[in-house]
Amino acid sequence: MKTPNRYLSACLVLCLVVLTHLAWAQTTSPSRLQQISVEGSETHTVVTLRIDGDRVVAGTLEEIATEPFRLFIDLPNVIPQVEPATPVASGGVDRVRVALNQSSPPVTRVVLDLNRRSAYRLERDTKSHTLRIVVGTPGAPESPDATRHVGVDEEYAKWFDRSARQVDHLLSDAQGGDVAAWAAIRDEVDAATPPPSLQLAHDLLATAVRLGAVALGDTHTGERSPEAESASAGARLFAARARALVRDATPLTAGVRTAH
Secondary structure: OOOOOHHHHHHHHHHHHHHHHHHHOOOOOOEEEEEEEEEEOOOEEEEEEEEEOOOEOOOOEEEEOOOOOEEEEEEEOEEEOOOOEEEEEEOOEEEEEEEEEEEOOEEEEEEEEEOOOOOEEEEEEOOOOEEEEEEEOOOOOOOHHHOOOOOHHHHHHHHHHHHHHHHHHHHHOOOOOOHHHHHHHHHHHHHEOOOHHHHHHHHHHHHHHHHHHHOOOOOOOOOOOHHHHHHHHHHHHHHHHHHHHHHHOOOOOOOOOEOO
């Protein structure tokens, strides 16, 4: 029997330690909310939040459906570098307020003060690192019955499903895939910031990716050692658990919720 690979054993232990740590604390450097811009008309308003950083920022747009009407979004691991209040006074929005709602780990809250209930949605541009809050319907009359909530949790779940499938595909390869493929999926997972409710699932997937890369077969013989097989089995276990957490998570985008 081969002597266990000390490097692989150390890697497995390190992955478990890091996973446990990440489950309780955000370890990445905080991003910065650098700019708020507003545009629109009498029927709608678009509030754009520009965030500087190397990670996609998640957040769920919430509505307070009793007077005074408001929309708000909490941005995890983001610190504000903008004015605390931006006057708007158009398209149903009176002003935008920003404050650090939690210092460690940092959470920035953005609040839109409304003068009436309106339809709304949240849009995310992952390339430019911007979030767009659209209040009202361009060119259409306002209607409280049209209010809808399109949250980023649903977008993250779709991204997670696609990424988990890529991990499964690589793990099903007889040689465990290739270095370039694992590097690509690792970079994508590292660049994404999950909503707080799915942080543990994201950390599990990240650990599965790292173990999967360790489990690559020998590039010359195409064979994998018993240690590499163990790493592959661990990666499958972490990936399965991550999928279960996402699958069982209560959807946050099913209809309009009233915040208190």
